[in-house]
Amino acid sequence: MVRNMVNNKGFKEHLVKSFTSDVRYDLRKKLMFRDIKVEFGCLSKAEGSCKVSLGDTVVVAGTKLAIEPPYPDRPDEGSFSVNTELLPLSSPEFETGPPGIDAIEIARVTDRCLREGKAVNFKKLLIEKGEKAWTVFIDIASINDDGNLLDASALATLGALLNTRFPKVDKNGLIDYKSKTKKKLPIENLPILVTVYKIGNNLFLDPVKSEEHFIDARLSVGVLEDGTICALQKGGDATITLEELDRMLDIAIKQSKELRKIFKGGLSG
Amino acid sequence: MAYTKRHDGRKFDETREITAKVGVIKNADGSAYFKIGNTEAYAAVYGPRHLYPSFLQNPSTGIIRCYYNMLPFSGMGERVRPGPSRRSKEISLVTEKAFMSVINLDNFPNTVVDVYIELTQTDAGSRCAGICAASMALADAGVPMRDLVVAVSVGRIGNKVLVDLDYEEESYEGLLVADMPIAVLPRTNEFALLQMDGQIDKKMIFDAIKLGRPAIERIYKIQKEALKAKFLNGEKHGK
Numbered sequence: 131m132v133r134n135m136v137n138n139k140g141f142k143e144h145l146v147k148s149f150t151s152d153v154r155y156d157l158r159k160k161l162m163f164r165d166i167k168v169e170f171g172c173l174s175k176a177e178g179s180c181k182v183s184l185g186d187t188v189v190v191a192g193t194k195l196a197i198e199p200p201y202p203d204r205p206d207e208g209s210f211s212v213n214t215e216l217l218p219l220s221s222p223e224f225e226t227g228p229p230g231i232d233a234i235e236i237a238r239v240t241d242r243c244l245r246e247g248k249a250v251n252f253k254k255l256l257i258e259k260g261e262k263a264w265t266v267f268i269d270i271a272s273i274n275d276d277g278n279l280l281d282a283s284a285l286a287t288l289g290a291l292l293n294t295r296f297p298k299v300d301k302n303g304l305i306d307y308k309s310k311t312k313k314k315l316p317i318e319n320l321p322i323l324v325t326v327y328k329i330g331n332n333l334f335l336d337p338v339k340s341e342e343h344f345i346d347a348r349l350s351v352g353v354l355e356d357g358t359i360c361a362l363q364k365g366g367d368a369t370i371t372l373e374e375l376d377r378m379l380d381i382a383i384k385q386s387k388e389l390r391k392i393f394k395g396g397l398s399g
Numbered sequence: 400m401a402y403t404k405r406h407d408g409r410k411f412d413e414t415r416e417i418t419a420k421v422g423v424i425k426n427a428d429g430s431a432y433f434k435i436g437n438t439e440a441y442a443a444v445y446g447p448r449h450l451y452p453s454f455l456q457n458p459s460t461g462i463i464r465c466y467y468n469m470l471p472f473s474g475m476g477e478r479v480r481p482g483p484s485r486r487s488k489e490i491s492l493v494t495e496k497a498f499m500s501v502i503n504l505d506n507f508p509n510t511v512v513d514v515y516i517e518l519t520q521t522d523a524g525s526r527c528a529g530i531c532a533a534s535m536a537l538a539d540a541g542v543p544m545r546d547l548v549v550a551v552s553v554g555r556i557g558n559k560v561l562v563d564l565d566y567e568e569e570s571y572e573g574l575l576v577a578d579m580p581i582a583v584l585p586r587t588n589e590f591a592l593l594q595m596d597g598q599i600d601k602k603m604i605f606d607a608i609k610l611g612r613p614a615i616e617r618i619y620k621i622q623k624e625a626l627k628a629k630f631l632n633g634e635k636h637g638k
Contacts, residue, residue: 229485231488231492234488234492358598358600359604360598361595364590369589369591371587372590380601
């Protein structure tokens with residue numbers, strides 16, 4: 131039903147009106163998230179996994195570990211890489227084939243948030259200087275797209291990293307993927323990504339698909355525990371003003387505190 | 400150790416040396432060259448022209464497509480593998496979005512404006528240089544725009560905010576670094592592009608943006624002068 135409204139200007143006007151009166155179609159207020167469900171370790175073959183639902187949006191992230199030579203300019207560090215697949219099974223709008231630009235943006239923004247937020251201590255992934263280090267491959271797959279894949283993907287990624295356990299390595303240095311150890315990844319920070327969306331003059335969080343279709347702009351903000359910002363990405367066709375930027379950052383910092391509670395005890399436990 | 404001095408002696412709000420030229424590619428409908436320090440971008444605009452395959456056409460407006468590309472020999476380290484990468488695709492996207500809010504192609508339904516940005520050498524700030532060049536090229540092509548777009552990177556090293564970081568500054572070790580490319584419409588002070596890598600708090604974001612303002616005004620002036628220079632007599636053109 132929503133899909134038929136995509137080019138309907140009247141619908142957008144109506145949407146803006148509903149935002150202005152701060153009552154959304156699902157009765158949420160502008161700055162409310164949908165119900166969040168997080169399932170750690172939902173997959174057994176992956177070294178770590180996490181499934182996140184934001185309302186009807188469902189995303190699953192899994193990690194695989196590999197031993198690879200470090201990058202030549204960082205001989206004493208391991209690394210991670212993030213990839214996103216927007217599966218055709220999750221929306222009529224997605225098609226088969228190599229990742230399109232939307233998938234690439236989600237992967238790169240998630241990557242930026244984790245990397246700049248220093249989520250993983252790369253130095254502790256080193257096995258042998260210049261020769262061997264752990265690489266964490268993080269793959270994010272959309273299961274159902276009902277808006278805000280950005281935030282859902284970042285949450286799922288962080289969950290999967292926290293859930294990851296190293297596999298055993300045998301005498302010859304080969305990985306035995308069948309046996310997991312109890313050793314966790316060296317996670318030192320929990321950067322949380324919050325995307326603030328703009329439609330007309332309204333700023334809001336966590337859109338459903340029918341809202342996301344009509345947004346004018348968005349700003350994804352990576353936030354660390356102390357409120358430090360570790361990633362920014364503006365999207366959408368419209369501009370944002372300095373005053374809006376100010377409000378968007380405040381909203382994101384505030385919401386990140388809520389979302390961080392999901393991983394409570396994640397660093398210690 | 401506090402950060403007190405930039406390695407090339409620039410002031411904290413000072414950009415590298417800028418050269419801008421308009422009309423550098425004869426075949427194109429509009430073109431420009433923008434060099435800032437050792438980062439050098441060419442931009443060419445083709446269109447509005449017919450858009451094929453026809454299912455891409457929009458009967459209510461023309462569309463814009465941007466292509467950002469680093470040439471294989473343009474990087475500091477190893478050869479850059481030719482063809483689109485995830486990075487270049489993302490930069491193409493944010494560049495496109497930056498111009499989307501500025502241009503108006505309502506009078507050119509079913510057409511496309513293609514913007515090609517090629518980096519011949521890079522020393523950080525390449526997406527900003529590309530946007531500055533593309534903005535002039537679009538104006539040169541006569542595409543209706545409500546303002547020129549000016550882009551520059553601002554950021555922080557340690558407790559200092561600074562403008563137009565080069566590679567050495569962007570990869571500074573030992574202190575917290577943040578690199579924030581911004582693109583602004585100088586007339587209305589709106590942001591058309593905003594990204595950030597690194598760690599920075601909210602107050603410092605606004606300090607950095609404020610510090611970048613004079614640089615934006617200066618680049619804006621350079622862009623306008625370059626555009627005017629094309630239409631003065633040929634001798635003056637370029638230099």
